[in-house]
Amino acid sequence: MDHFPGTWGRPRDDVYGPYDHSYLQSTGPKTHTQSPAVTGTSVVAVKFNGGVAMATDNLASYGSLARFTDVKRIRVFDESAIIGFGGDVSDMQHIDRLLGSIQIRENYSSNGNTLNAKNLHTYLSKVFYKRRSEMNPLWNHILVAGFDGDSKPFLSSADLLGTTYTAPHLATGFGAHLAIPILRRLFPEDTPIENISKEQAVQALRDCMKVLFYRDARSLDQYSIAIITEDGVELKENEKLESQSWAFAETIRGYGTQVN
Numbered sequence: 001m002d003h004f005p006g007t008w009g010r011p012r013d014d015v016y017g018p019y020d021h022s023y024l025q026s027t028g029p030k031t032h033t034q035s036p037a038v039t040g041t042s043v044v045a046v047k048f049n050g051g052v053a054m055a056t057d058n059l060a061s062y063g064s065l066a067r068f069t070d071v072k073r074i075r076v077f078d079e080s081a082i083i084g085f086g087g088d089v090s091d092m093q094h095i096d097r098l099l100g101s102i103q104i105r106e107n108y109s110s111n112g113n114t115l116n117a118k119n120l121h122t123y124l125s126k127v128f129y130k131r132r133s134e135m136n137p138l139w140n141h142i143l144v145a146g147f148d149g150d151s152k153p154f155l156s157s158a159d160l161l162g163t164t165y166t167a168p169h170l171a172t173g174f175g176a177h178l179a180i181p182i183l184r185r186l187f188p189e190d191t192p193i194e195n196i197s198k199e200q201a202v203q204a205l206r207d208c209m210k211v212l213f214y215r216d217a218r219s220l221d222q223y224s225i226a227i228i229t230e231d232g233v234e235l236k237e238n239e240k241l242e243s244q245s246w247a248f249a250e251t252i253r254g255y256g257t258q259v260n
Contacts, residue, residue, distance in 0.1 A: 036088035036139045038062050040073045041218045042175030043084035044208045045143045046183055047153045047168045048201035049194045051229035052145035054082055055205040057212065058237070059220035060089050066220070072237050074226045078103050079233055081117035081146035082226045083124075086172035087160070088139035095138065098127065117146025117154045121164070129162025137161070141172040146228050153193065168193060171208075174216040179208035198227065210241055 013019065038060050045054040060071035073085045073092065077099055085092040102123070106114050115123070121144040131138050137160040148154040156166040168191075169183040186204050187196055205225060212219040224237040 034137070034139070036091070038067065038089040039139075039218075040071060040086055040089060040092070041173035041216065042171060042179065042212055043073065043086045043141075043143050043173070044171045044175045044179045044183075044205055044212075045084060045145050045155055045169065046187065046196070046201045046204060047155050047193050048196040048198050050153070051198065051227060052082070052153050052155050053198070053201040053205055053225065053227045054084050054143060054145050055209055055223055055225040056084050056086075057209065057220040057223040059218065059222075061218050064217075066218070069220060069222065072224055074224045074235065074237070075099060076226070076233050076235060077120055077146075078106065078114060080114055081120050081144060082228050082233060082235075083120075084143040084145075084172075084226075086141040091138040091140050095124070095127070095140065095142075116149060117144055118148040118156075120144055120146070121154070121156045121158060125158040125162055125164045128158050128160060132161050143170055143172065145226075147230070151230070174218070175208065175212060178211055178215055182208055182211060198229075202227065206241075213241060 040056065040060050043054065043056045045052060054074060056073040058070055058072060059066055060068040062068070068089075071089060075083045075085070075096055077083060083095075083099070085095070102115070124142065124144065128138055128140075139160055141157070141159040143155065143157050145153075145155045154166075155168070155170055156164060157170050157172070158164045168189075169180065169187065171179045171183075183204060186200075202225065209219075209223050213221045221241040223239050223241075224235070225239055226236075227234045
């Protein structure tokens, strides 16, 4: 009997010769990022008069397990843009390192110009498209918010295919199914951005996060919210839904052991 687990499942070297690993070598595309393991879900954002508000929950799921409850999925880029990440957490960390390198390079440049949110979104969409063309995609769906070159509020999306689109309010993950209808009801398509206040936008995001907590099995009652205006970025990473619990389930009758 072979007592070395490392050799179990393959022929013995002393009988059949050394194991040939050459078949493992491949010239094909990398595929290890096509099976994301730890993922985040919804990112919700809405434009308002003078800026953009964005929110994400702090949960990263390991498959169907709500594993990590303190993963912050909003990044601030040089006080000029905010990026919300949905999808694979490891790919999010890779993009975060890219953003850090760009920020350092921009801060040390001699021309005095900095990237605005629209520039940053264009760059990230090209990164996504390049990786997709190499059949090694970054498994993320992101929202980029801030201001464009004309100092107007900017909000746009990019996904793992390099597809981009913009709208007054956007969401990724399950938020695209649950949060967008709420935002469309609160802020119809013909509502001018000038008529939406900062307080209304923030309250709408809080309502969306509450609905996602109750309806999305991959969501959490702890979330991050970021607000970008011309005065800068306000980021709160440890917000919690107030008075949210499942205590009402105790009053439901009809299933299980009845005590009354």
